[in-house]
Amino acid sequence: MSLPTTVKIVEVAARDGLQNEPENIPTAIKLEFMKKLAASGLKTIEATSFVYTPKIPQLADNSQVMQQLDRQPGIKYPVLVPNMTGLNNALKVNAQDIAVFASASESFSKHNINCSIAESIERFTDVINTAKQHNINIRGYISCVMGCPYEGDIELPIVAKLAKTLYELGCYEISLGDTVGVGTPNQATRLIQAVNQHVPIEAIAVHFHDTYGQALTNIYAALQLGVSIVDSSVTGLGGCPYAKGAAGNVATEEVLYMLNGLGIDTGVDFAKLMVAGKFICNHLQRPPVSKLAKAYFATHDM
Ligand code: MG
Numbered sequence: 415m416s417l418p419t420t421v422k423i424v425e426v427a428a429r430d431g432l433q434n435e436p437e438n439i440p441t442a443i444k445l446e447f448m449k450k451l452a453a454s455g456l457k458t459i460e461a462t463s464f465v466y467t468p469k470i471p472q473l474a475d476n477s478q479v480m481q482q483l484d485r486q487p488g489i490k491y492p493v494l495v496p497n498m499t500g501l502n503n504a505l506k507v508n509a510q511d512i513a514v515f516a517s518a519s520e521s522f523s524k525h526n527i528n529c530s531i532a533e534s535i536e537r538f539t540d541v542i543n544t545a546k547q548h549n550i551n552i553r554g555y556i557s558c559v560m561g562c563p564y565e566g567d568i569e570l571p572i573v574a575k576l577a578k579t580l581y582e583l584g585c586y587e588i589s590l591g592d593t594v595g596v597g598t599p600n601q602a603t604r605l606i607q608a609v610n611q612h613v614p615i616e617a618i619a620v621h622f623h624d625t626y627g628q629a630l631t632n633i634y635a636a637l638q639l640g641v642s643i644v645d646s647s648v649t650g651l652g653g654c655p656y657a658k659g660a661a662g663n664v665a666t667e668e669v670l671y672m673l674n675g676l677g678i679d680t681g682v683d684f685a686k687l688m689v690a691g692k693f694i695c696n697h698l699q700r701p702p703v704s705k706l707a708k709a710y711f712a713t714h715d716m
Contacts, residue, residue, distance in 0.1 A: 418637060418641070419679065420680065420681075421637070422643045422644070423456060423666060424621075424645045425459045426647045428460060429473065430460065430663055432472050434652040435653075441479055445484070447693060448491075453690070454682050455682040456666075457488060457489055457490065457681065459490070460491070460492050460494070461479060461491040462475075464496070465494060477506070480508070490510070490551070492553055493509045494514075495513065495545075496527060496537075498541060505548060510551065512550055514538040514542060514553075514554055514585070515557065516535065516555070516580065517562075518556050518558050518562075518572050518576055519557070525564065526557070539583060543583075552586065554580030554585035557593040559590045559592055559597075559605055560597030562593075563594050573605060577612060577618075588613050589643075591623075591645075594623065594625060596625065596626055596628075598631075599628070602620070602635040602636055603635045603638075603639065606636055607639065615641060619645055620632070621645035622645075627661075629661075630668060630669070633672070637678075644664075646669045647666060648666040648687060648691040648707075649666075649667070649703060661703050661704075665707060666687060667688060667691060670682055688710055695711070
């Protein structure tokens, strides 16, 4: 067992979180939210998505967000890019960091991005090659790594092969998404071991969902293998896209609390993170998803 000494938290609330919220948030609120996230010490803040906007009206202000965002030095603000149109739109607003995404499930790929896994590889190969010419940093996401809402179990070699493809094409980091949140710790261990056959452990990120309450345990299993990049969403923003009312993204404060307890450095200030969380919950006028945030807000005057 060798836990990492530092962990990079990739904050996904402003994109992955807000795109799963029913209401559209004004651009000014998103900008203020990201300013508060940046003030907490987070160094990677996913900002928006350039997916075809009628599909995700919550993020239809993607260009405005990027144009008006007060980008702090030393902070990356990745944006999701599905295809060449998305990349061109992201380039127009001077995005420096993008994320491409693929699914380890054939059915999910068809439902979510309307193409087979093989077609998605073709699509993101073009995106990655063009982005590289513009010196853009590219992150790769793989969804459904421990289960699919349509297919159930997912074969590990499929995930490992996709991770290898994305890494060899030039993604600096591969984020493994348990989109449905059904994975358990031994499964997480086997998953990371399989991907680590092709991708160095320093380049593997975990993006675990808490739908069945397994996220922190699965993250802990990943840390034990040396994984040092964790995706999370402050207050658990976003919910689960496949189970209404259930938890989705693991909450950043719950990850941070665990990492602090393990003596692992993240550079993130807990109290300042909670200020950002309180700000967005106030705007949404509803309590946070995460138990920790609920307890914290109840006991702190903010
Ligand atoms: Mg997510």
